[in-house]
Amino acid sequence: xxxxxxxxxxxxxxxxxxxxxxxxxxxxxxxxxxxxxxxxxxxxxxxxxxxxxxxxxxxxxxxxxxxxxxxxxxxxxxxxxxxxxxxxxxxxxxxxxxxxxxxxxxxxxxxxxxxxxxxxxxxxxxxxxxxxxxxxxxxxxxxxxxxxxxxxxxxxxxxxxxxxxxxxxxxxxxxxxxxxxxxxxxxxxxxxxxxxxxxxxxxxxxxxxxxxxxxx
Numbered sequence: 208x209x210x211x212x213x214x215x216x217x218x219x220x221x222x223x224x225x226x227x228x229x230x231x232x233x234x235x236x237x238x239x240x241x242x243x244x245x246x247x248x249x250x251x252x253x254x255x256x257x258x259x260x261x262x263x264x265x266x267x268x269x270x271x272x273x274x275x276x277x278x279x280x281x282x283x284x285x286x287x288x289x290x291x292x293x294x295x296x297x298x299x300x301x302x303x304x305x306x307x308x309x310x311x312x313x314x315x316x317x318x319x320x321x322x323x324x325x326x327x328x329x330x331x332x333x334x335x336x337x338x339x340x341x342x343x344x345x346x347x348x349x350x351x352x353x354x355x356x357x358x359x360x361x362x363x364x365x366x367x368x369x370x371x372x373x374x375x376x377x378x379x380x381x382x383x384x385x386x387x388x389x390x391x392x393x394x395x396x397x398x399x400x401x402x403x404x405x406x407x408x409x410x411x412x413x414x415x416x417x418x419x420x421x422x423x
Contacts, residue, residue: 208239209411210420211280215403218243219280222423226387227288232266234259256316257328257337265332272294276316281400282311282385284422285382290371294319294363301360303350304343309367309402317402323350354409369398386422393420 208215216231223309232247233240240246247266249258256274263272275282275284296307298321305319312376314338327346336342347362397420405411 209405210410211405211414212421212423214423215243216277216280219421219423220275220277221260222278223282223283223284223287224273224275226284226385227291229269232263233412234263234274251332254332255337256339257342260320260339261325261328261332264320264328267289268324270322271298272322274316274318274320276404278420279317279402280405281394281397281403281417281420282317283390283401284392286373288388288400290365291319297363298402301351301354302345302355303361305363305365306340306343307353307365307367307402313340313364315343321350367402380403391420391422393417394422396420 208217211219217240219398221231221233231244233244234247236246236248236252238246247262250261250262251258252263260274263274271294273287290305303321303324307314307317318339324346327342327349329343332340343362348358349361349362351358379380397417400414400417400420403410405414
């Protein structure tokens with residue numbers, strides 16, 4: 208509910224997701240968040256992000272599902288749109304799970320998951336194994352092998368290098384003309400914040416200096 212540029216962080220996330228997803232829900236039991244989007248409550252409380260993923264996969268009617276942390280307000284909508292399209296193209300090669308690795312660190316809370324990963328999520332919940340990245344690696348191997356594909360094809364782990372490919376191609380291949388489809392100069396200058404999580408008062412104060420780079 209913390210506000211950045213006059214809007215709660217939850218609303219910034221919902222606005223971005225509505226640009227690239229057919230339906231948007233907030234994975235939470237907190238009723239006040241229902242003002243921004245319909246809620247999907249955890250099936251098991253106090254189990255971290257995996258409990259929200261479990262609830263979402265039980266609820267969804269779509270094959271692909273995009274999960275986004277609420278505290279990542281500078282990630283451009285254009286990047287999300289580009290990434291979703293890229294991953295859906297790669298599903299023919301066996302991709303069932305997709306994440307970014309940024310600066311050598313996996314970012315599994317921002318992920319694209321096929322609905323057929325649900326059995327792995329439910330098994331991890333029963334085992335009490337709540338860490339996302341090891342689970343996503345297991346999912347990728349298992350689902351690829353089930354398709355008789357190389358084990359490294361199930362998890363698409365995109366290593367982010369302030370990516371030139373995105374800069375060159377993100378605006379191509381679709382007919383969207385909204386302003387968010389193209390990066391602004393302010394967004395380009397704030398690339399170091401695209402994958403930043405606002406976890407501390409100091410990080411939030413830094414974010415306040417870059418509100419002109421928000422696309423929401």
